[in-house]
Amino acid sequence: KAGVTQTPRYLIKTRGQQVTLSCSPISGHRSVSWYQQTPGQGLQFLFEYFSETQRNKGNFPGRFSGRQFSNSRSEMNVSTLELGDSALYLCASSVISGTLYEQYFGPGTRLTVT
């Protein structure tokens, strides 16, 4: 079974631009979450989608948005980029199996804002 895939892997943008990141979950997983990882803040939850609906949202400004398609693929959009948005953006898909919750991460998209 293929893992979580994210595209692109690396991205360089300038301040003020907008960016769209893509994530394909593991086949059969309907929940997709997005995280931002920075050296100073660690892994921080952005939002989670299930069946095309946003169920959870972290404490990020409205410039960060996302959506999920009927095939469970998800996109994350950041508008009006700021230097502080430079980070590794991770997508994860999850499933509950019995009493166990498992969440698997993709390789991430490294975003650099200049």
Place this chain on the structure above:
Amino acid sequence: DQQVKQNSPSLSVQEGRISILNCDYTNSMFDYFLWYKKYPAEGPTFLISISSIKDKNEDGRFTVFLNKSAKHLSLHIVPSQPGDSAVYFCAAGRTIIQGAQKLVFGQGTRLTINP
């Protein structure tokens, strides 16, 4: 307010011995706990998880113990191997609706296995 804490930023263990990574949490509403391993420039790799209705879960060399009264969980790796050298994150989640989770991560512990 850091709800999930890994108080040891680093740990060094001899190859073949047991590695014990610790994690404390403050929110008693958390009902799922997960451990991840992370190499530089890669996404975290899921290792093992445990539900709050259990106090132990084992998968090969990895065992997670949960002490709800102490709000503490630990990951045991036995025996430790050089390939285990990585940063380990614990994460805690709270079921909201329909299995929804909102994971909170600790800051990580860098494990180094010495030959």
